[in-house]
Amino acid sequence: MAGFLRSRPGLAHTREGIRLSQSMKKTFASSSKVYLFLLLMVILGPLGNVLLGKGMRQVGSISSWDSAEVIHFLSQVAGSVAIWLGILCLMVFFAVYMLVLSWADYSYVQPASAVAYGMVALLGHFLLGEAITPMRWTGVLIICLGVLVVGNTPPRTTESRG
Amino acid sequence: MKNEIIFLLLIVVAGTGGELCVARTMQAVGPATDLRPAALVRLIGRVLRSGWMWLGLLLMAVGFFSLLEMLSLENVSFVVPVTALSYGFGALGGKLFLREQVTRRRWVGVLLVCVGVGLVLIGQR
Numbered sequence: 001m002a003g004f005l006r007s008r009p010g011l012a013h014t015r016e017g018i019r020l021s022q023s024m025k026k027t028f029a030s031s032s033k034v035y036l037f038l039l040l041m042v043i044l045g046p047l048g049n050v051l052l053g054k055g056m057r058q059v060g061s062i063s064s065w066d067s068a069e070v071i072h073f074l075s076q077v078a079g080s081v082a083i084w085l086g087i088l089c090l091m092v093f094f095a096v097y098m099l100v101l102s103w104a105d106y107s108y109v110q111p112a113s114a115v116a117y118g119m120v121a122l123l124g125h126f127l128l129g130e131a132i133t134p135m136r137w138t139g140v141l142i143i144c145l146g147v148l149v150v151g152n153t154p155p156r157t158t159e160s161r162g
Numbered sequence: 163m164k165n166e167i168i169f170l171l172l173i174v175v176a177g178t179g180g181e182l183c184v185a186r187t188m189q190a191v192g193p194a195t196d197l198r199p200a201a202l203v204r205l206i207g208r209v210l211r212s213g214w215m216w217l218g219l220l221l222m223a224v225g226f227f228s229l230l231e232m233l234s235l236e237n238v239s240f241v242v243p244v245t246a247l248s249y250g251f252g253a254l255g256g257k258l259f260l261r262e263q264v265t266r267r268r269w270v271g272v273l274l275v276c277v278g279v280g281l282v283l284i285g286q287r
Contacts, residue, residue, distance in 0.1 A: 095202075095206075097184075098184065098187075098188055098209065099194050099197075101184060101185045101188035101189075102188040102189075102191060102192065102193045102194045103193050103194070105185075105256055105260070105262040106181065106182060106185035106252060106255070106256045106260055106262065107252060107253045107255075107256030107257065107260075107262050107264050107268060107272070108262075108268070109185075110178075110181065110248075110249060110252040110253070110256075111249055111252075111253070111268075111271055111272050111275040114249065114275045114278070114279055117278070117279055117282045121282065132285075133285040134285075135281055135284060135285030136281065136282050136285030137285075138281055138285075139277075139278045139279065139280070139281030139282035139283075139284075139285055140278065140282060141278070142274050142275075142277055142278030142281060143274070143275055143278030143279060143282065144278075145274050145278070146270075146271045146272065146273070146274030146275035146276075146277075146278055147271065147275065148271075149267060149268075149270055149271030149274060150267075150268055150271030150272065150275070151271075152267065152271075153265055153267050153268045153271070157262050157263035158189065158260065158261055158262050158263075
């Protein structure tokens with residue numbers, strides 16, 4: 001933005017130039033807010049799922065539908081820290097998702113949040129030492145390419161209906 | 163096979179349709195400008211008064227339970243890659259239902275994401 005105004009020295013001091021500079025600053029600020037919250041989404045969503053999965057594996061599956069067994073199962077679920085942390089992550093994820101949707105198009109947010117697939121692959125590979133097949137890495141690369149292409153379009157193309 | 167097709171349709175249409183309804187709610191509520199806790203609570207109150215939000219949550223629940231049912235009928239390696247179709251359906255819904263401008267560049271991006279998600283999920287085996 002500064003470069004744009006530097007290349008037009010006369011424009012920076014005119015009323016139109018100031019208005020343009022303010023609107024570009026606003027667009028830049030709102031885009032960075034969208035990127036930041038999208039980043040939160042792609043971290044919190046997979047993290048919540050991983051924690052829920054870990055908690056449920058610790059608890060194990062329910063062996064019968066006797067009322068005593070069900071109560072025992074539910075009390076184990078309620079006593080799992082991993083499950084509560086997973087639920088908390090997913091609740092914050094959903095709140096962040098709604099905020100992002102108030103600032104950006106759904107057709108922008110949905111594909112951009114697919115970076116989460118890459119995040120899961122990276123977390124699995126580097127933290128849990130999981131083997132990732134070449135086909136999966138190719139998929140992750142293609143997703144990143146797609147997100148890059150979508151990310152180059154304006155996040156919001158509609159006016160608020162409110 | 164008929165049941166499988168119905169459940170697959172429900173996963174894609176109801177799941178994505180639910181998200182589209184949530185997006186419509188947020189479009190109606192308007193951009194959140196104040197992120198302080200009190201303002202966020204007021205925002206949640208406005209969101210919960212919207213019929214679209216409740217329809218969205220209902221559809222998302224239908225999509226989720228259809229996915230669970232489908233997983234009990236078919237292999238994960240078949241079911242899950244099909245969910246990549248949601249990205250194409252989502253862009254279409256954004257254009258037709260939310261009146262978003264889905265440019266050619268955005269379509270190309272969505273198509274790449276669809277292919278990528280499909281490969282990731284197939285490569286998971």
